[in-house]
Amino acid sequence: MTGWQVRPERPEDFDAIRQVLVAAFGDDEVADGVDRIRASWTYRPATALVAVSGDEVVGCVMIDGCTLTGDAGERPAAMLTPLAVSPGHQRRGIGAALVRAALAGAEQAGEPLVVLEGSPKYYGSLGFRPARDHGIEMRLPDWAPPEAAQVYLLPAYDPADPTLRGTVGYPPVYG
Ligand SMILES: CC(C)(COP(=O)(O)OP(=O)(O)OC[C@H]1O[C@@H](n2cnc3c(N)ncnc32)[C@H](O)[C@@H]1OP(=O)(O)O)[C@@H](O)C(=O)NCCC(=O)NCCS
Numbered sequence: 001m002t003g004w005q006v007r008p009e010r011p012e013d014f015d016a017i018r019q020v021l022v023a024a025f026g027d028d029e030v031a032d033g034v035d036r037i038r039a040s041w042t043y044r045p046a047t048a049l050v051a052v053s054g055d056e057v058v059g060c061v062m063i064d065g066c067t068l069t070g071d072a073g074e075r076p077a078a079m080l081t082p083l084a085v086s087p088g089h090q091r092r093g094i095g096a097a098l099v100r101a102a103l104a105g106a107e108q109a110g111e112p113l114v115v116l117e118g119s120p121k122y123y124g125s126l127g128f129r130p131a132r133d134h135g136i137e138m139r140l141p142d143w144a145p146p147e148a149a150q151v152y153l154l155p156a157y158d159p160a161d162p163t164l165r166g167t168v169g170y171p172p173v174y175g
Contacts, residue, residue: 004053006101013050016057024084033173037064042171047105051094059085061098063106063114070166078106080116081173099126103152112157115168120147128152135165
């Protein structure tokens with residue numbers, strides 16, 4: 001039994017989610033990006049989740065729409081961004097629970113894969129693998145190692161499907 005639960009976000013959570021994002025990332029940039037996602041086609045409310053402890057929002061995750069463009073053309077795909085847990089609630093498994101719940105939602109929606117940019121150590125422990133090994137490229141910031149580009153393969157993934165290889169076009173989370 002844990003003291004928190006994961007559920008889809010609701011409009012009345014948006015201010016509290018902003019506070020979690022600002023506290024976790026240290027500035028408004030990602031919170032502003034979440035507002036842009038919610039206003040764009042990339043917003044997927046079924047995989048925009050919060051962790052709540054009592055009435056308090058203590059974490060959030062989003063799996064958004066993105067694009068994958070390769071030799072076979074452009075197709076929609078799914079990207080996990082952002083993930084945040086309030087500093088006072090970290091290291092209790094809330095981040096992992098949010099990721100697992102969001103992946104379950106993406107699987108239910110029939111997604112073949114979920115890409116992300118993040119720590120290979122953290123996300124590798126949750127089943128993510130280097131994106132490049134599966135023919136997926138991401139334009140990373142200069143400071144990020146190539147292994148930061150990762151992918152989680154869901155049951156609908158077909159390695160023979162050429163539309164599942166290419167370069168990721170990001171949702172509008174960063175500027
Ligand atoms: C990353 C984050 C969401 C993890 O949330 P959490 O609830 O603490 O995660 P969990 O409890 O599931 O896992 C905690 C473990 O992950 C590790 N971890 C957290 N962030 C990590 C990172 N960037 N790289 C490697 N390991 C990391 C912790 O050290 C901890 O391991 P330990 O207990 O063995 O020391 C949280 O630390 C956070 O909000 N960070 C700031 C925002 C951020 O970086 N988001 C991710 C962007 S990709």
